[in-house]
Amino acid sequence: MLPTLLEQTTTRVNAEIDPALHIWGWEIAVYLFLGGLVAGLLILSALLLWRPREQPPSRILQFAPLVALALLSLGMGALFLDLAYKLHVFRFYTAFRPTSPMSWGAWILVLIYPVAALSGLVALGPDARAWLLKKLPLGKVLAWAEGKRQALLGATLAGGVGLGIYTGLLLGTLTARIQWNTAVLGPLFLTSGLSSGAAFLLLFKLDEVDRHRLVRWDMLALVVEAVLIGAMLLGFANAGAAGQLAAEALLGGAWTASFWSLVVVMGIAVPLLLEGIEIKKHLPLVAVTPTLVLLGGLALRAVLLAAGQDSGFRMLP
Amino acid sequence: MMLPLYPNEVFGRATGMVVGTLTGIAFGFVLERSGFGRAPILAAQFYGTNMRVFKVMFSAIATAAAGMAVLAGLGLLDLGLLTFPETYWWPQLVGGLLLGVGFIGAGYCPGTACVAAASGDVGGMLTYLGVMLGSLVFGFTYPVFADLYVAGKAGVLRLDTLLGLPYGVVAAAVVAMAVGCFFGAEALERWFAKRAHQEAPDTLKRPRNRSFVALAALALAAVATLAIPQSVQSAVVRTPAPVKVVPLVDAALRLPESVWLVDVRDAKLCKEKTLPRAVCLADLPKGAAAAAPSHKRLVLIGTDTVKEVPAALADFPGEVASLQGGYPAFAAELLADLPAEVTQTMTPARLAEYRLRGALHARLTGAAAPVAAPAPVVVPVAPTGAPAKKGGGC
Amino acid sequence: MENKTSSEAPFWNPYLAGIVLGLVLLGSFVVMGNGLGGSGAANRVAIGAAHIVAPQAVENNAYMGPMVAPGQHILDDWLVWEVLGVFLGGALAAYSAGRMKLVLLRGPRATVASRLVMAILGGLVMGVAARLARGCTSGQALTGGAALAAGSWVFMFAVFGGGYMVAPLLRRYWK
Structure with missing residues (x-):
């Protein structure tokens, strides 16, 4: 009895004493990150493909919506791993609850698949189309989709925005976690998703024009992200005792180092500098920059997820 | 004495980590621009053709040493609060030789390998991987090295104390030696270059001469600060920061490496009964304070809160604290019977504190735990019993 | 012999570079009270990885055991963040000098x-x-x-x- 008690109380990891309730692990962080990345990819590819071009667009852009779907499936896989009752997935689709972001998310995910798949067909260049038509009898579908090009791309764009905001709202509605109790989370995750999406595309070979645009959009998204982070911290600091506790965790508390070093410095400031140098000195883009942006995006989700689960109103005196 | 900032508690530990990242960025940037991300340049040092490594390293050491001397001389920097690497003669000699061998093999030292990796050299990436593997080899074969690892321990030993000269003088001497060696290095480079019918590297005179002037000015400043009256320099009266009983005993039991408890009461009182892991001041060998590792926190235990550091411990290089209330507080808080408090209505923080105290009391006195474990304050979300079942999230 | 191509920025003069490096080191001492490091992070990352693979072996080791004791995180160390910075700073310097390229x-x-x-x-x-x-x-x-x-x-x-x-x-x- 005695040694056990000592162990429990002096190391302070006993669930009964410090119930940290870390029930969301890496799976959710990966899912939120991939969700944001996919949202960014869908939005950016819809924008870049909006006007039909004379030359087929960069190869990665032709496949972007389909790649996005593959990544989304990967994220859903991570989410599925996290579910306690895996066979109960279907229950999400037996009802729609307008006040539950989980319900919204489940339905957004389902709607994105057909829309993005059809956009994916439209996006394909002539070579890929010819190859695909030889393999699968999709001629009619393709012709129909081609006719609705702008509508499909518009729907993809909307789906991307919805997905991006929803990944933030999912945490944002859980107001009992004071770290997540902020309206900024939705837009923050959306812009972070945009920068991740641009970074992902920049990892591949692109046309000069597309690359140029993506680098600029990526920089814009990073700047907006930084501003939103500032807004979030300011909001916390002015939101009473609970908000101040939330700000404390990121301004001197347990999550300060990861948040500022990984998210702000590694994920935002250094890539911005590198991209600025690239434009100013006309240097070839290297894979390091987009990799840092992607790592920063992942860190943002992981840190906010962990910090949020650490926090709660029980911390208030 | 505002400096150094962190040990003076200007900002907290977590912020310090962010400062670490920023410092590292500056460090990495300068290393790269010094040419240290290129193995052939580093290796050239050992063939006499390009003494860049030596020049950069010694200018850096001279600048920092003289800079610290100036700041300390002006009374701005408290040298006592800096973490100085401790001296262990034998492992440092053997480790240095081995590291030199690895250096010429890999073409990088660990820090420069990191910079090389960042600039895209596969050799740098593999070298850093090798350093990781080597660290593990050391860890897993530690018993082989265990004796050598602590051989020739001399504690915090600085050249100035070794030579019995003021810090500023030794720093200035380092600068003078460095500049002297630079002329020698350049002569060597010219000799090798002539033999190979090549041009000697870095022949630009202007930046070199300006750098030398800057170094000389720093050295002179370091010596000049010695003229500042001593009262400024010796104005450091260290008042030990008070610490509370429960966290202190908890730390002493859980992380014995972090604190050094010294009982400064009368030898007889101390022998009779004192805190766990505490030593009596009378039992300490001479010079123990100066040789003690500075990363530990020295905690003084008196008959009440100790206000002044005793002379025998004045040389201790690290942080000094004092037990609030002294030994009587310890006896009252942890040895006396604990009142049974109503635990159901306590806040979680209070309850945790109470339990910690109870556990320490039980451990120190052998008494049974003061209270039966009350019902948990926060009801767990998942049903108990099964290993933490995860909730869903979409 | 410094493998320069025309597009690469030249390296700094070694003495000047040394003085700047010395100022960085001085800054580290003045702000944090300790100097710089290069291998401590490798050690901690390696031990962290080994601890995942073989927790028992690491915990029972006389040298590594104390570093993975409960209540502390192996990567929660100044040196780890500092080396992350070294990598970022090195990348910034190499890229802005036109030297960043995958080579051996x-x-x-x-x-x-x-x-x-x-x-x-x-x-x-x-x-x-x-x-x-x-x-x-x-x-x-x-x-x-x-x-x-x-x-x-x-x-x-x-x-x-x-x-x-x-x-x-x-x-x-x-x-």
């Missing part, structure tokens, strides 16, 4: 395979050496040297000594 730098007569093997082996030897000496060229020679620590000066001369002793054997490899 080696002596003119060294083969690719020999370079790869030597890099790993050299790193391995340095890893052992750095643990034994409680620091590497950054943590001991540079930091300890500037702090006028007696053992660090011994270490620094030993590094140059060890390098010069073995360098003639590797002449064909680097020259």
